[in-house]
Amino acid sequence: MAHRILIVDDEGHIREVIRVALKKAGMDVIEARDGKEALLRIAADKPDLIVLDIGMPEFDGLDVCREVRKVSDVPILFLSARDEEIDRILGLEIGGDDYVTKPFSPRELVARVNVILRRLSPRNGEVRAGPTALAQGGLLLDPEQHVATFAGTPLKLTAIEFGILRAFLTRPTSVFNREQLMRAAYQLNIQVSDRTIDSHIRNIRAKLAAQDCENVIETIHGVGFKLGRCEKEA
Numbered sequence: 004m005a006h007r008i009l010i011v012d013d014e015g016h017i018r019e020v021i022r023v024a025l026k027k028a029g030m031d032v033i034e035a036r037d038g039k040e041a042l043l044r045i046a047a048d049k050p051d052l053i054v055l056d057i058g059m060p061e062f063d064g065l066d067v068c069r070e071v072r073k074v075s076d077v078p079i080l081f082l083s084a085r086d087e088e089i090d091r092i093l094g095l096e097i098g099g100d101d102y103v104t105k106p107f108s109p110r111e112l113v114a115r116v117n118v119i120l121r122r123l124s125p126r127n128g129e130v131r132a133g134p135t136a137l138a139q140g141g142l143l144l145d146p147e148q149h150v151a152t153f154a155g156t157p158l159k160l161t162a163i164e165f166g167i168l169r170a171f172l173t174r175p176t177s178v179f180n181r182e183q184l185m186r187a188a189y190q191l192n193i194q195v196s197d198r199t200i201d202s203h204i205r206n207i208r209a210k211l212a213a214q215d216c217e218n219v220i221e222t223i224h225g226v227g228f229k230l231g232r233c234e235k236e237a
Contacts, residue, residue: 006120007031009050011041011067012082013059017105021054024109025116038062042070045077052119054112055099056082065097072098076159078119082107096202100162119162137172140233141216144172153214154235163188164207167200171220171230180227204228 008030010021015036022032033048035041039062045053053071057064068079081102095102100119103112136145141154146169151158160168170179170187179187181200188203204220211219211233218231 005029005031006051007033007048008116009033009035009041009044009048009053011035011038011053011059011064012056013037014056017056017082020109021112024113028113028117030116038064038067041067045071045075050077052078052080052116054080054082054116058084068097068099076161078162080112080115080119095161095163095199096206098161137169139172139175139230141214141235142168142172142211142219142233144169153211153216153233156214158210158214160207160210161203163203164210167203167207171228175230178223178227178229184228 008025010018010025010032011034012018012021013036018034018036022034025032033044033050035044038059041053041055044050055064055067064081068081071077071079076098078100079098081099082105083102084105101115103115136143138144143152144150144165149165151160151165151168166188167184170184184200188200208217208219211217215235216233217236219233221229221231223229
């Protein structure tokens with residue numbers, strides 16, 4: 004079954020460029036012209052991924068993302084006409100999975116959409132840890148199914164957060180610097196700042212802390228980060 008992608012942008016020609024590229028790649032496309040229409044389409048059509056423009060009037064892409072993240076972990080790929088680091092960091096901190104800066108290559112956008120979609124967990128069927136599952140303490144990741152749990156409780160991770168934890172679990176005794184984590188998490192050749200990686204680490208810690216795990220990632224001052232015990236606090 005083809006993936007359903009929601010394009011949200013107030014500029015009709017931008018939606019058309021993205022629509023043509025995604026349909027050529029075999030995907031189904033639905034569209035919204037502003038943030039409020041986007042929320043209605045998300046509720047009604049349940050897209051597999053959202054391509055979301057940040058700079059829309061009145062109810063912008065960041066507002067949409069905040070509302071969506073209250074009820075759903077559907078992947079979000081941001082579009083931004085402003086090449087400013089604050090847009091990138093804020094967008095990823097509030098739950099975005101990736102971003103593309105306008106003007107963009109339709110081929111690059113489709114490539115990034117495909118990378119995110121490949122990380123999606125199956126929609127149906129029982130979730131069971133496969134032979135490639137990675138674990139430490141109470142933390143379990145199954146890369147094949149893109150499933151993450153802690154002490155049996157599912158974790159809602161963005162694709163970037165999942166990639167970071169997968170890197171740690173693949174080499175559980177290693178210390179990673181920020182550049183290594185960038186390569187592991189983003190896969191595509193894009194540049195992000197150290198602060199962006201720090202924001203993802205902070206988000207991962209917060210999500211595990213909500214499960215009473217305060218030791219998922221340790222900071223090695225002056226070097227980087229390493230995997231912690233991943234156990235509940237006594």
